[in-house]
Amino acid sequence: MYRIILATGLMVISGFILASSSSSKYHRGDCITPILETYSWYGKYAIVEAFSVIEGFANEKSYILAFPFNGSNSAIFSSRIEPATKKVTPELCLR
Numbered sequence: 001m002y003r004i005i006l007a008t009g010l011m012v013i014s015g016f017i018l019a020s021s022s023s024s025k026y027h028r029g030d031c032i033t034p035i036l037e038t039y040s041w042y043g044k045y046a047i048v049e050a051f052s053v054i055e056g057f058a059n060e061k062s063y064i065l066a067f068p069f070n071g072s073n074s075a076i077f078s079s080r081i082e083p084a085t086k087k088v089t090p091e092l093c094l095r
Helices: 002-021 079-084
Strands: 031-034 046-053 061-066 075-078 085-088
Touching: 061 079, 075 079, 079 085
Parallel strands: none
Antiparallel strands: 031 046, 031 085, 046 061, 061 075
16 A cells, blocks of 8 residues: 555656656757747747746746847747747857
8 A cells, every 4th residue: 555655656756857847848058940930030040048937027937048140138038939939950059
């Protein structure tokens, strides 16, 4: 009986750990680009600097993106960009 409870508990904990580690499509250092022409940065590339909760901005995690060829500072995007963007080779984001 105790083995079943222990096994069930371990499976639940493992599920939480797996879900939290795979909660974002992109990770720090990834080079991404939009696949939709409606994006203002279509045809350009961004480096993912972080995926985190930003105090005072939103209650959910957001992406902080840097645009190496725009001369602009980092910008914040919600995770809703994930279906409209794709990861590309890192060389495209080299300055």
